[in-house]
Amino acid sequence: xxxxxxxxxxxxxxxxxxxxxxxxxxxxxxxxxxxxxxxxxxxxxxxxxxxxxxxxxxxxxxxxxxxxxxxxxxxxxxxxxxxxxxxxxxxxxxxxxxxxxxxxxxxxxxxxxxxxxxxxxxxxxxxxxxxxxxxxxxxxxxxxxxxxxxxxxxxxxxxxxxxxxxxxxxxxxxxxxxxxxxxxxxxxxxxxxxxxxxxxxxxxxxxxxxxxxxxxxxxxxxxxxxxxxxxxxxxxxxxxxxxxxxxxxxxxxxxxxxxxxxxxxxxxxxxxxxxxxxxxxxxxxxxxxxxxxxxxxxx
Amino acid sequence: xxxxxxxxxxxxxxxxxxxxxxxxxxxxxxxxxxxxxxxxxxxxxxxxxxxxxxxxxxxxxxxxxxxxxxxxxxxxxxxxxxxxxxxxxxxxxxxxxxxxxxxxxxxxxxxxxxxxxxxxxxxxxxxxxxxxxxxxxxxxxxxxxxxxxxxxxxxxxxxxxxxxxxxxxxxxxxxxxxxxxxxxxxxxxxxxxxxxxxxxxxxxxxxxxxxxxxxxxxxxxxxxxxxxxxxxxxxxxxxxxxxxxxxxxxxxxxxxxxxxxxxxxxxxxxxxxxxxxxxxxxxxxxxxxxxxxxxxxxxxxxxxxxxxxxxxxxxxxxxxxxxxxxxxxxxxxxxxxxxxxxxxxxxxxxxxxxxxxxxxxxxxxxxxxxxxxxxxxxxxxxxxxxxxxxxxxxxxxxxxxxxxxxxxxxxxxxxxxxxxxxxxxxxxxxxxxxxxxxxxxxxxxxxxxxxxxxxxxxxxxxxxxxxxxxxxxxxxxxxxxxxxxxxxxxxxxxxxxx
Numbered sequence: 001x002x003x004x005x006x007x008x009x010x011x012x013x014x015x016x017x018x019x020x021x022x023x024x025x026x027x028x029x030x031x032x033x034x035x036x037x038x039x040x041x042x043x044x045x046x047x048x049x050x051x052x053x054x055x056x057x058x059x060x061x062x063x064x065x066x067x068x069x070x071x072x073x074x075x076x077x078x079x080x081x082x083x084x085x086x087x088x089x090x091x092x093x094x095x096x097x098x099x100x101x102x103x104x105x106x107x108x109x110x111x112x113x114x115x116x117x118x119x120x121x122x123x124x125x126x127x128x129x130x131x132x133x134x135x136x137x138x139x140x141x142x143x144x145x146x147x148x149x150x151x152x153x154x155x156x157x158x159x160x161x162x163x164x165x166x167x168x169x170x171x172x173x174x175x176x177x178x179x180x181x182x183x184x185x186x187x188x189x190x191x192x193x194x195x196x197x198x199x200x201x202x203x204x205x206x207x208x209x210x211x212x213x214x215x216x217x218x219x220x221x222x223x224x225x226x227x228x229x230x231x232x233x234x235x236x237x238x239x240x241x242x243x244x245x246x247x248x249x250x251x252x253x254x255x256x257x258x259x260x261x262x263x264x265x266x267x268x269x270x271x272x273x274x275x276x277x278x279x280x281x282x283x284x285x286x287x288x289x290x291x292x293x294x295x296x297x298x299x
Numbered sequence: 300x301x302x303x304x305x306x307x308x309x310x311x312x313x314x315x316x317x318x319x320x321x322x323x324x325x326x327x328x329x330x331x332x333x334x335x336x337x338x339x340x341x342x343x344x345x346x347x348x349x350x351x352x353x354x355x356x357x358x359x360x361x362x363x364x365x366x367x368x369x370x371x372x373x374x375x376x377x378x379x380x381x382x383x384x385x386x387x388x389x390x391x392x393x394x395x396x397x398x399x400x401x402x403x404x405x406x407x408x409x410x411x412x413x414x415x416x417x418x419x420x421x422x423x424x425x426x427x428x429x430x431x432x433x434x435x436x437x438x439x440x441x442x443x444x445x446x447x448x449x450x451x452x453x454x455x456x457x458x459x460x461x462x463x464x465x466x467x468x469x470x471x472x473x474x475x476x477x478x479x480x481x482x483x484x485x486x487x488x489x490x491x492x493x494x495x496x497x498x499x500x501x502x503x504x505x506x507x508x509x510x511x512x513x514x515x516x517x518x519x520x521x522x523x524x525x526x527x528x529x530x531x532x533x534x535x536x537x538x539x540x541x542x543x544x545x546x547x548x549x550x551x552x553x554x555x556x557x558x559x560x561x562x563x564x565x566x567x568x569x570x571x572x573x574x575x576x577x578x579x580x581x582x583x584x585x586x587x588x589x590x591x592x593x594x595x596x597x598x599x600x601x602x603x604x605x606x607x608x609x610x611x612x613x614x615x616x617x618x619x620x621x622x623x624x625x626x627x628x629x630x631x632x633x634x635x636x637x638x639x640x641x642x643x644x645x646x647x648x649x650x651x652x653x654x655x656x657x658x659x660x661x662x663x664x665x666x667x668x669x670x671x672x673x674x675x676x677x678x679x680x681x682x683x684x685x686x687x688x689x690x691x692x693x694x695x696x697x698x699x700x701x702x703x704x705x706x707x708x709x710x711x712x713x714x715x716x717x718x719x720x721x722x723x724x725x726x727x728x729x730x731x732x733x734x735x736x737x738x739x740x741x742x743x744x745x746x747x748x749x750x751x752x753x754x755x756x757x758x759x760x761x762x763x764x765x766x767x768x769x770x771x772x773x774x775x776x777x778x779x780x781x782x783x784x785x786x787x788x789x790x791x792x793x794x795x796x797x
Contacts, residue, residue: 011742013762016593026433028327028645036322219592222316226628229314250322255636259321 006149009188010223012180012216021211027251034247035285041246042069042278043077044264045271046104046235049084050111050203059088061299063095070279070296073286079275080264081134085110086127093131104134104169108159111173111202113138117155124162135159136169136270138202141176144186152186153193160194169197169235169268174213175205183213187220197233203270208238214249218256231260237270243281246274318635319680327645329432334422336509339370342378342532343515345385346525352377357534359508362429363642363651363686371508374533376540379500382529383544386471386498389526394498395468397524403454405523406493410447412517413440420510424482425642427509429651429687430605432643442767443486446785449769450490453790457495460787466794468496469572470548473541475562476511477554478504478653479608479709484553485511487784489528495793497549500529502541504554506654508532539565547571551792553610556707556733556778574782574792576610576774578707579735581756582728583613583764584718587621589740593762595629598713601738601764603637603691606649607711608657610779611736613764615704616693617724620717627695627715634678634691641683649711652687661689661710668694668703673714699727707733721750729755734776738764757783 029037047066049058059082066079081102082092092103105127109115115123124135137159143151160168170190174183190198198217201208214236221232234253240246246269253261261267276296284290339356341348351372359368372378394402413420420443421435430439457466472492476484481503492499503511515530531537535558542550542565552562553576566573583601585594601613618626642650652658669675673694682688689711697704697714704714718724728737737756739747751759757775760766767773772788774780782792 011588011590013590013593013742016590016596016763020593020596026437026645027324029324030327031325033323033325040322222632225316226314254322255318258316258318258632260317262321 004192006153006185006189007147009181009185012184014180014212017180017212017215021215021252024252024255025211025248029247029251035282037247037250038243038278038282038285039077040262041243041250041269042275042282043080044267045079045269045275046081046083046237047079047275048082048203048237048270048272050106054085054088056088056091058299059084059091060095063092063101065275065297065299066101067096067099069275070283073279073282076282080268083136083270086123086130086132089127089130089132102133103131104136105130105132106136106202108137110136110138111204113140114142117158120155121158121162124159128162128164128166132166134167134169135163136171136199138171138173139186139190141173144177144182149185149189153189156190156193156195167196167233168194169199169233170195171199171202171237173202173205174200174210175207180212180216183216184220187217188224191220191224191232195232197235197268199235199237199270201236201238201270203238209236209240209270211248211252215252215256218253222257231266233266233268234261235268235270240269240271241273241277243274243278246278316632318632324646326641328641329422329425329643329645331422331426331643334419334426336369336423340508340512340532341372342374342382343512343519343528343530344378344382345389345529346519348515351375352381357505359427359506361426362506362653363683365686368427369509371512371532374502374531374537376536378531378533379537379540379544382500382531383471383473383541383546385526386500386529387546389524390470390498393524394527395496399455399457399496402493402496403451405521406447406451406454406490408521409517409523410444410451412521413444413447416513416517417441417444420482420513422643423513424510425650428478428481428507429642429653431647431650432645433647434605439480439483442769443482446483446486446490446769450494453491454494457790457794460790461796465797466495466790467797469793469795470497471546472497472499472549472551472793473544473547474499474501474551475538475541475554476501476503478507479605479610481507482510482514485514487553488551491784491789492551492793493527495790497793498527500531500541500547502531502533502538505532505534542566549573549793552576559780572792574774574784575780576782576784577735577778577780578733579610579612579775579779580615580705580707580731580733581611581613581736581738582615582617583738584617584724584728584740584750585619585622585626586739586741586743586746587619588742589622590742590762591622591626591629594740595626595633597738597740597762597764598630599633599637602713603649603711604765606652606689608653608709609765611758611765613736613738614708614713615728616713616715617718617728618715620719623717630693631676631678634693635680637678637680637691639680639682639688639690649691652689652710655687657709658687658689661708661712664703664706664708664710664712665692668697668701668712668714671698671701671703673697673701673703699730705731721746725750725753729753732778735774735779736760
């Protein structure tokens, strides 16, 4: 066995990727297919608050929303998880109890990742020790762009070790990677270093998740699955705020990775305002008329 | 540090992705409520719809459900003669003398009216021809309008296309078009002919007459002087009458190579100017450094666009052997997601085969390919029980001498071969009587230029396929025909340049 050369990852043609996305977006999702898709999307959300001004009260409210998105409508699923800073993990864990909603924590000097390896590991362990089911780490984009791929690989592998049983989502921060070739390369590094999920963005950098970037990552997951038999999850995060766009993403997953990925164990949306737009659409499908935004709780 | 390898081949041959099992899309049919079709259509001659001289009509069906759509006048030599006379009169009395900028205005007006009625035209095109609404809506009709806009702009600038020379119109152009892009081919023919100052007699294909008749309505409503455009429907005998009519100055034909050869013989020595756009058997070549997922998309677009009823379809795939296994796996996965069915459903990727005759021909090639020893693979998609449909099909391990590699099938059937060296693939790609188009997929720019300069094909696409634009010339080498349509090159087919 030889050491992998990450400079040799498959090339990506951006123009064709964008054309493929445009074609996927022509899929027309109506009636029961739409309701099914919207419920699935709701169930895939990592309901997120990652702000300096976060308070315990806000996290508590968000946890309730995750478990009870809109009690007026029957048969709604919970969201997949809540996603918070490490300091709120303990509180969220307590609030969510045995609801099945997972606690995801960002770690490793989120969002910039500009810190030492030691601190990143400690950050991760703190989150896991407080009960995080999932850890969302950021890669060192500076090292990646400088071509120090093995540095990035080693860091992910160490964080994975620190995660113990928690599932690791590796944020590539694709808005800083500049090319789709780099997105593919970073995906390869993350998957091979032990990521359980690859994730587009922190939500703090623009552009955050885009469909072309997500498609390239899904294709990387597909190739890795065929090569190793190992499934990797995918999480686009940031900027997905409407039900229509969420359905576009689901179509992309459905036609790239197929049925096995169409659940919240393998696909997530990192989002905050998306949930209410989905609820609004579901309420419209149920009653036939749109309700105003104030009929849905803003947590 | 962990030691790992990155293999280019699939190790876990048992690993497989599953499509079409969970979340199914509901039918999303485009509405046909707004479509107005007459029960009977006459010929469009001298600005009005007239009954055929023989009194005979033929029926046009929807190939997706075999329903009758309309009765259409069946033209014969008398009708053709009437149309040519009308075109000649319009040419002499009005069109030849009109200021070129005025001619351009009519073309701009027709282009705008096509845009205004785009939805109606797209729906009828899909009903009558069987192509998916996604294509008629997003490709055919926008290109139709674009062609009229483009050539409208040339109408008063012909002298700038040929500096220091004198371009003059030819007279009456006889134009015969096929059933695969009924309205688009009408636009490719009519727009440059009118821009150059000619008048037109158009003979559409007998399985797809309706959108040309809708175009006739638009032309009538645009106020174009009567007789400038005449449309006579009918079968091959009407086409032959047009080709052999002594008062026609120019024949433009798009269709099969056999008929093209007949036309060339028939027009030899008559002084008629001729352009032919005929069949093809294009090579789509994928090198091992190509972006594979995107190449797969290009292969799909190359062969399954319009059910493969495309003269420039990428019907022969050459894959460099190192990536063949991986690419074919990706291709199969992608084919599993193709939806075959109702052309009017917005989610349909592959619509109906244009006619029973064509479906029989495609099916006979499926049999031939299997008998020749190639390995046939089809997607597992559901296919409607009524109408003419064919599953997307690939043949693995095809040989250069197989008929499925040499002959134009004109259906959703792809023959796959592998290659080792660039010399080998150039030789094999050119080893065909046709030469209309080709595709090359590689990350290396220098290889693109090397290869494209050696391909004997009229159009070579690099890292894309089936891209059309009115500004770009289109036409063939060898038995794929001669003359160019589109772009500045498309003008000279309709001009005498002295």
